[in-house]
Amino acid sequence: MKLGVIADDFTGASDIALTLSEGGMRTAQYVGVPSRAANSDIEAGVVGLKSRTAPAGDAIEVSLKACDWLVDQGCEQIVFKICSTFDSTDEGNIGPVGAALADRLGETSVLVCPAFPENGRTVYEGHLFVKDRLLSESGMQNHPLTPMRDPDLRRVLAAQTDWTVGHVPISTVRGGVDAIVATLSDAGRAMFIADAVRNEDLVALGRAAVDRKLIVGGSGIALGLPENFDVVRRETRWHGLSGKAVVLSGSCSTATREQVATFKAFAPAREIAVADIMENRVSPEQLVDWVLQQDTPPLIYSSAEPDVITAAQERYGKDESSQSVEHLFSDLAAALSQAGVTRIVVAGGETSGAVVSGVSANTLEVGPRIAAGVPALKVTGSELVLALKSGNFGGPDFFREALAVLEGRA
Ligand SMILES: Nc1ncnc2c1ncn2[C@@H]1O[C@H](COP(=O)(O)OP(=O)(O)OP(=O)(O)O)[C@@H](O)[C@H]1O
Numbered sequence: 001m002k003l004g005v006i007a008d009d010f011t012g013a014s015d016i017a018l019t020l021s022e023g024g025m026r027t028a029q030y031v032g033v034p035s036r037a038a039n040s041d042i043e044a045g046v047v048g049l050k051s052r053t054a055p056a057g058d059a060i061e062v063s064l065k066a067c068d069w070l071v072d073q074g075c076e077q078i079v080f081k082i083c084s085t086f087d088s089t090d091e092g093n094i095g096p097v098g099a100a101l102a103d104r105l106g107e108t109s110v111l112v113c114p115a116f117p118e119n120g121r122t123v124y125e126g127h128l129f130v131k132d133r134l135l136s137e138s139g140m141q142n143h144p145l146t147p148m149r150d151p152d153l154r155r156v157l158a159a160q161t162d163w164t165v166g167h168v169p170i171s172t173v174r175g176g177v178d179a180i181v182a183t184l185s186d187a188g189r190a191m192f193i194a195d196a197v198r199n200e201d202l203v204a205l206g207r208a209a210v211d212r213k214l215i216v217g218g219s220g221i222a223l224g225l226p227e228n229f230d231v232v233r234r235e236t237r238w239h240g241l242s243g244k245a246v247v248l249s250g251s252c253s254t255a256t257r258e259q260v261a262t263f264k265a266f267a268p269a270r271e272i273a274v275a276d277i278m279e280n281r282v283s284p285e286q287l288v289d290w291v292l293q294q295d296t297p298p299l300i301y302s303s304a305e306p307d308v309i310t311a312a313q314e315r316y317g318k319d320e321s322s323q324s325v326e327h328l329f330s331d332l333a334a335a336l337s338q339a340g341v342t343r344i345v346v347a348g349g350e351t352s353g354a355v356v357s358g359v360s361a362n363t364l365e366v367g368p369r370i371a372a373g374v375p376a377l378k379v380t381g382s383e384l385v386l387a388l389k390s391g392n393f394g395g396p397d398f399f400r401e402a403l404a405v406l407e408g409r410a
């Protein structure tokens with residue numbers, strides 16, 4: 001293994017696994033830190049964690065464990081994959097985990113860039129944009145767990161770490177690899193928010209990071225990395241699975257809510273409210289029976305508007321509300337796979353974490369792209385294929401498109 005990635009959630013892991021796989025690296029995605037050595041033919045290993053919203057100490061501990069495992073597999077460089085919308089709180093986890101990984105790897109200068117232009121995430125003058133909106137006006141200010149209310153990433157990161165926070169402006173990025181390298185050199189415990197507006201900017205940053213032991217970024221930062229290693233490009237082989245399918249959506253992001261509305265117009269759909277779970281009005285067994293009765297792939301969703309989420313959080317507590325939904329999706333996914341469901345499309349990073357732990361997946365093989373940042377995945381050693389969609393990824397018809405790719409029809 002040459003390149004190791006520690007991803008702070010599972011959709012983010014599959015997002016960067018797709019970029020590396022499309023970049024020609026033989027890539028595997030692992031669910032949590034593996035207890036065994038990786039297959040020797042794997043060039044890029046992506047360890048997916050569920051650490052984005054964990055207490056900082058826990059996130060550091062598990063990220064260091066992942067780092068040690070990747071270094072043991074031979075990795076020369078580690079990427080800490082964060083969300084392209086920089087999802088985090090003042091307590092962390094980007095700053096504290098980034099600093100802990102840097103200390104472990106002996107790195108003193110860390111490039112930080114969440115840009116993902118293909119999905120509309122760009123960084124300019126240190127500020128993060130989602131399409132034509134500042135991060136703080138993009139809908140992310142209403143996120144149930146990590147509301148992002150400040151678009152200036154230098155300020156956001158500085159609140160999370162005692163490392164110096166610097167900036168690589170777009171003029172330096174466009175000035176070429178040597179200009180970027182000069183900015184990053186001999187910095188002395190500094191993290192640099194780098195501007196990037198186009199894929200070419202990310203490729204330049206990736207090239208400039210060739211000697212860095214740690215990079216922090218979204219999947220875009222991986223665009224330029226495969227070429228730093230001696231890899232031979234290969235086609236991915238993919239065989240979809242037919243059989244029963246289901247869509248599970250716990251994401252409350254703007255894009256997901258539109259996808260839910262689009263899919264509901266022609267597919268059977270069941271909405272789950274936090275109150276239904278808290279007051280035991282719904283169980284995985286009932287939901288599995290309902291799924292199996294449907295003639296076409298159905299949707300089960302808790303995706304809701306911000307006022308509904310706020311009301312649930314005020315009534316039951318913030319963590320309690322999201323955990324109740326995640327536990328339900330985890331138990332439901334386990335029961336669905338036991339009942340013979342072969343295709344599961346999941347919306348939401350935390351929700352995807354719940355689902356992959358529910359189905360006891362250990363390693364995921366990366367298949368073709370469904371949408372930017374979302375590959376088809378096969379659970380190794382099992383008759384189950386998955387799509388793990390980040391909240392705001394995919395077009396309005398994503399669920400139908402994902403079901404088709406997972407079946408091998410597209
Ligand atoms: N109706 C609801 N009320 C309160 N919380 C909810 C509700 N539905 C889902 N949640 C919680 O909101 C969180 C949504 O996070 P998740 O990561 O799954 O989606 P996302 O943030 O849109 O996706 P991503 O992290 O990929 O951008 C989960 O913890 C989920 O359990």
Ligand SMILES: O=C(O)[C@@H](O)C(=O)CO
Nearest residue numbers: 012015083084218349390
């Ligand atoms: O970078 C992104 O936006 C995604 O891969 C993700 O991490 C969302 O959870």
